[in-house]
Amino acid sequence: MLYQIIRICYLLWSSVIGMLLFFYALILFHQLHTKAENIPCQKMGDPKYPLLSKDGDVTIGGIFAIHRKETLPSLEFTQKPQHLLYFRLAQIMIFAIEEINRSESLLPNVTIGYRIYDTCGSRLSTMSATTGVMNGQDFGLGDRCNGHPPLHAIIGESESSATVILSRTTGPFKIPVVRSSNFKSTCECLSNRKYYPSFFRTIASDYHQSRALVYIVKHFGWSWVGAVNSDNDYGNNGMAAFLQIAQEEGICVEYSVKFYRTETEKLKKVVDIIKRGTAKVIVSFVSFVEMGLLIDQLSIQKIAGFQMIGVESWITTKNYITSSSFHSLGGSLGFAVRKINIEGFADYVIKEFWDTAFPCSQSEGNSSQYALNCSRYEELLALKIYNEDVPEQRYASNVYKAVYAVAHSLHSLLKEHYFCCTFLMIISKLIKMGDHVWFDSTGGAVAQYEVVNWQQDSDGLFQFKSVGYYDASLPPLQRLMLNTKNIIWAGGQLKKPSSVCSESCPLGTRKAAQKGRPVCCYDCIPCAEGEISNETGNLHSISKEYWSNEEKNNCVSKNLEFLSFTEVMGIVLVFFSLFGIGITVLVAILFYSKKDTPIIKANNSELSFLLLFSLTLCFLCSLTFIGRPTEWSCMLRHTAFGITFVLCISCVLGKTIVVLMAFKATLPGSNVMKWFGPKQQRLSVFVFTLVQVLICVLWVTISPPFPYKNMKYYKEKIILECNLGSTIGFWAVLGYIGLLAALCFILSFLARKLPDNFNEAKFITFSMLIFCAVWITFIPAYVSSPGKFTVAVEIFAILASSFGLLFCIFAPKCYIILLKPEQNTKQNIMGKTTSKSY
Known part of the structure; x- marks a missing residue:
């Protein structure tokens, strides 16, 4: 409790002491400020006097490097200007001011005065001129420092370095500096509004x-x-x-x-x-x-x-x-x-300027008085008739615009009653006079x-x-x-000169950079395959569908590679496809003509004809893989292949099951054939095939195969092939065929030694062995073969497996029908003779 009381007392005492110190500081500051106000203004150092001046209600300062080198200050403008350019700029400033003073619409009842200082091209003199133009030169004894400079804007100065000095000096007083002379005030550094907020120029940044x-x-x-x-x-x-x-x-x-x-x-x-x-x-x-x-x-x-x-x-x-x-x-x-x-300026610089600035040029009075008054201007008077540089006074318009920019800003401020004392900030806006002028966000034109x-x-x-x-x-x-x-x-010369480090490379060559030198310096080396160069030796990127010609100077379309009907490989495959179709049709005709013979009846003639039909479709299916791939051909070739081969294997599987059922039916008391009669056989083929049809429909619906330009294998040609779309769909189709083939092989293998004189199961076993071997070897060959060889491998697998089924299953029967007709009897088929078993 005691600690809390002590702490509260300490805080109250600290607050009282703090308030007393604060009030003491306010009293002391007030006394110092009052004392400062009573101190008269004092000019420090030698005064800087203007070379040309005129009093007015509003004063505009001008700073130009009229002389090239600095000399002792002179109150008399008696030396010939060493820079006639800046002498003309001073003239145009006075001309614009006099023109505004005569205007009844711009600043009426307001007279503009001027004070033009000479910097002699020196940065030191620039600082001196800046202080001179800001302070003026007349001070009375009772004048007080009120912080208001005796001018409203400054125009002129040349070099950017000197302009930096000027702008930093005038910046705290918010005196606008309008650069208007020439190149030397175009430095981009002056566009920084943070450091030069009151700087403007009627000439663009560098x-x-x-x-x-x-x-x-x-x-x-x-x-x-x-x-x-x-x-x-x-x-x-x-x-x-x-x-x-x-x-x-x-x-x-x-x-x-x-x-x-x-x-x-x-x-x-x-x-x-x-x-x-x-x-x-x-x-x-x-x-x-x-x-x-x-x-x-x-x-x-x-x-x-x-x-x-x-x-x-x-x-x-x-x-x-x-x-x-x-x-x-x-x-x-x-x-x-x-x-x-600038209308009227040429006449002004010849007569009016001299009559205004140099009254002695008037020849009134006696000659002795004229000589006395004008002898000191003798060097300058020699320039009275000089007007050769007037046509090339390209910067004169910038000074002219600068003066008018200040005048228009003053006019706007006076019109709105915002003008107070001598502070002025030129407003960045469109200044309309003979030409359109405006300042951008950086204060430049x-x-x-x-x-x-x-x-x-x-x-x-x-x-x-x-x-x-x-x-x-x-x-x-x-x-x-x-x-x-x-x-x-x-x-x-009338011909444009050439300026390059290395000459353009000839056609068919490209630029190779020289180590340690700029990119414009290079050697010319032959273009690589797939590159071209034009007449400048520049490499051109070639579209993936194009390739370079032999001269390496032009693009040619890449050759499209696909298995066509006109090439040798395509012709051979077409021949074997048609040959297979022909053999199958002949076998079908032979079987149809001998349909009533025991060997045809004993081996399920309906399934045999359906198998021959599916084999014909298999041979036809291989033809869809030849030719230019299109959207329809890509979908047809894969779906037709999947469905026809399942139809074919389903028939073989049905025949295998029939063999097994037939053996079981010969056993005493067996009645299994009624469970796998002709209707069941047809239904099984239909169901097995329907499953593949559904897989193909899903594949085509979700992500069907489509023609694709494969550019990965070769740079100089494009492989036009069928993209599988969904690889899952493709392997599902192929896997289903393999599943049925494996099942058929297993069943036929189990039935190969059944006691029958003409057991078809052993031929089915051999055919399925060939079928499985072909498609097992097809997989790695299909994956590794590029381009049209992939298609050729697939066609070969189709043809080989089809010929294997055709010859293994039907060749023995054709042999009996054509060469051993005596064996084509019911007794021989049922094994009731002593004939050799097949």
Whole structure:
């Protein structure tokens, strides 16, 4: 009891202490939070200033690598851009924003501003630009940190590695990043919504381009290719996807090498591998900068004749297509972003952009004032009339779409009154403008590429000619469409190059893999029996009903083997069957003509005629086993065989019983013959036969025999035979015949020495001995004999047992009738003469 009281007091005290600590923590947290709110925002480090900016109600950030290498920050935009491509992208972003600001239907009464930063192609500068675009550059003394960034979306950036930095930095603030520039932001890694939930792009993931590369390689039948990629996120991820899909599609890669822009020695090794390789097709998943270095090395070493398959990063770059580079890469094929004409952009980049961004270009005022204001823009003003790259601005439409995607999302949010502060998440939905654009579940756009070919026209001008397209939204077999007639191949050839590790095997030979090498490398060896190969040397699986011809290049139907009437074996068996029928009929005629003689009367003439009839059926039954098996013939041959032989053995059994009964009847006081008279004899034959008929009916009803193509014994031919259906039914039929034959043999053996001058029992004994011997030896021969020999063995057993019964039972009687007529008397038959017993 005392222990319980102490325990309750301890629990109450612990609870009180816990509550006090909790309230103390709340008070402390509140004090710290209040103190933090009173601390003004402080910018740490040097500020990052935009190169181009404009204030507005809504601000969109832009990040582009306008310069190639990083320099000291400059507040004056006075240097010539080293990447005119990204300079154009900055222009298209401003063009789209100005177009939206003039629109009365999209974001009315809302002005969009922009801040465009230059990353100089550096990941470090990307981080600096990211913090700059998120923070802004103007802070008052009394500003407080409220956690709201001064912009609503970020568009731009190039490389995937830099995009990863940008997306991870902006992710916690839920600032949408819309990648729109070009190939460098297409890495499949950015499709992971777990790590990049606010990342979107108006260009498709590299995974689709990798798959498209496999499509085009497979389309042209190239099974042996080389692979080169940039050693960065873009190249490594893209090439990894290509290699995986290529392996699944049976495409072999001779080598897969990579290099980075600063690795000069590694680049030379890559070029040396290309030069020494046997693959004539090279898949190049290389970034813009690395491709320029690779082309320079190929041109310096005058390496030509390789069919280059490129990606959108470099395939439409005019800077790379010169006389020297065309010698090495002429005829290159690759995928490019579809060109979409943006109405008004060409005029804008010539006049309006310069008038807006560079007021000094207006020549108003005196010349001295103009010189003072515009001298610092002298290098840039030289680009004022530059518009050569406008027709090939394939990525401009992606920037254009990105700006409009943000604008439409803002418009929807404002329309529904959901827009609050500066937070924004772009909604993945259909954005309707001049073109249909939508984001999939990974934040990317549907892959649609144009297939371009490096060509030189009759005037010597280089051009990127469209020769097809790839659309990932279509069914697999319709995604790639190519106009092969319009393609100029490597070296200016009109014929498609071949790129295989081993040439196609000749007809009649097959591929044998070379040890330790890819499956595309093989030797050609003659096809084995039952194998064929087409013109490519590929083995074809042959249906079980076909076989290879002598040349091993085509299938021919296997020969069907069955015992036919036209072959020698069939003719011989038919002859003996007909001979048996003829002999039996002659014996029947002889017996009928002598039916009133004592020898015929003494041996039960009715059973003798019934036995001769059943023997005739037995000989006829053997004919059903010859010929092509059919459903009806298979059922007929086995049931007819079973029933006719039981009828035959039943007659012999009846004759044996008659002999026994006749001897018993000669004994004093015996009256057994009345129990086995003619009616009983007929009934016994009928009952014995009826049992077999019932067995056959059950067999045919439950699981009847049927024609079957046996392909187990021989590879080059098919044995057409009758499958037993139910083996139990077959052995039941055969067993019943054997049972009656054994019973008949036993009875006749017991009656063989009965005192009678013409005792038929001994002849029956001998006939049953032959019958049983034939069918006992038939079983192993039937099981082991293949094909038509099985049928021949069965026919032989039927004929041998039938001839045995015919000759053993009827030959002695015919001998008496024809050659010893003096013995054909009642006294001789009854044993009342001194004639020799038979």
